[in-house]
Amino acid sequence: MARYFDVHPVDPQRRAIVQVVEIVRSGGLIAYPTDSCYALGCQLGEAKGIERIREIRDLDDKHHFTLMCRDFAQLGQLVQISNQVFRAIKSATPGSYTFILPASKEVPRRLLHPKKKTVGVRIPQHVVTQALLAELGEPLLSSTLLLPDEPEPLTTGWEIKERLDHAVDAVLDSGECGTVPTTVVDFSEGEPEIVRRGAGDPSRFE
Template sequence: MARYFDVHPQDPQPRSIGQVVAMLQDDALIAYPTDSCYAFGASMDSPTAVERIRRIRRLDSKHHFTLVCADFAQLGQFVHLDNSAFRAIKAATPGAYTFILPATKEVPRRLSHEKKRTVGVRIPEHPVTQALVRELGEPLLSSTLLLPDHDEPMTEGWQIKEELDHLVDAVVDAGDCGTDPTTVVDWSEGYAEVVRVGAGDPSRFE
């Protein structure tokens, strides 16, 4: 049965954030809010999270997982950036974008694309996400909370708790955060290619 945390969307309670992070460090899989819908989250070091998310979402091995970073300095430790990507991504973050880039050796192999050795990275604006990542001290392994039989991500914490009570370990509820996932920009070939249009304005990368 999932633990339920009702947190303030703008000023999340430090005690609740600390309790969620302690669970993440103990291999928990959580549902949490971002600036572009709810997501699954886990520690990068979790030995079980990738397979749990794949099973819940029915994902294949081509799916890109995302590392949710606190800031641009942290993001730069996990992906290779050339000058044009550096400037464009820095200007667009924090925001509702996911960027697919070549992974550095800091990224565990199971988290990157099995053939391309790429990984998704993002820096969200949501105060709760920021609090979780800063308290954790490393990126949060993440994937959109979109279930295989749903057309859109769920937007209500209580609904997520009801639906996923025995599949996740905690639900962090900060109210509705929309149904639009991030805009995904693939920069792995050295240029920007918008592969999914979502909450972030795609025009700056087209």
């Protein structure tokens, strides 16, 4: 049964954040709010957590997982990035964008796209997500909480608790967040290619 944490959206209670991070560090899988929509998250090297996300979402091995980063210092350790691409991404973050880039050696092989050796990265704006990342001290492996055969992600913590009570270890609820996933921009070839139009304004990369 998943533990349920009701936190303030602007000033999240540190005690709750610490408890959620302890669950992540012990190998747990969490559902948490972001500035686009709810996401599933686990520790970066947690193989069982990755498989649980694949199972919940019915994903194949070509799915790009997202590494949720607190800031550019973390992001820069995970991907290979040119000065030109750095400037383009820097101007759009934090925000509702996911960027696909060639992964560095810091990223476990199982997280990479099998052919391209790329990974998704993002720096969120959501206060609760940032509090989680600050306490965790490392990126959080994430995937949009979009269930198979459903057109939109789940948007409320209590509904996620009901639907995924035995599939996740904790649900972090800070009120409703959006239903639109991030805009995904692929920079793996150097030039921006919009893969998915979402919550972030895609026009800046067109």
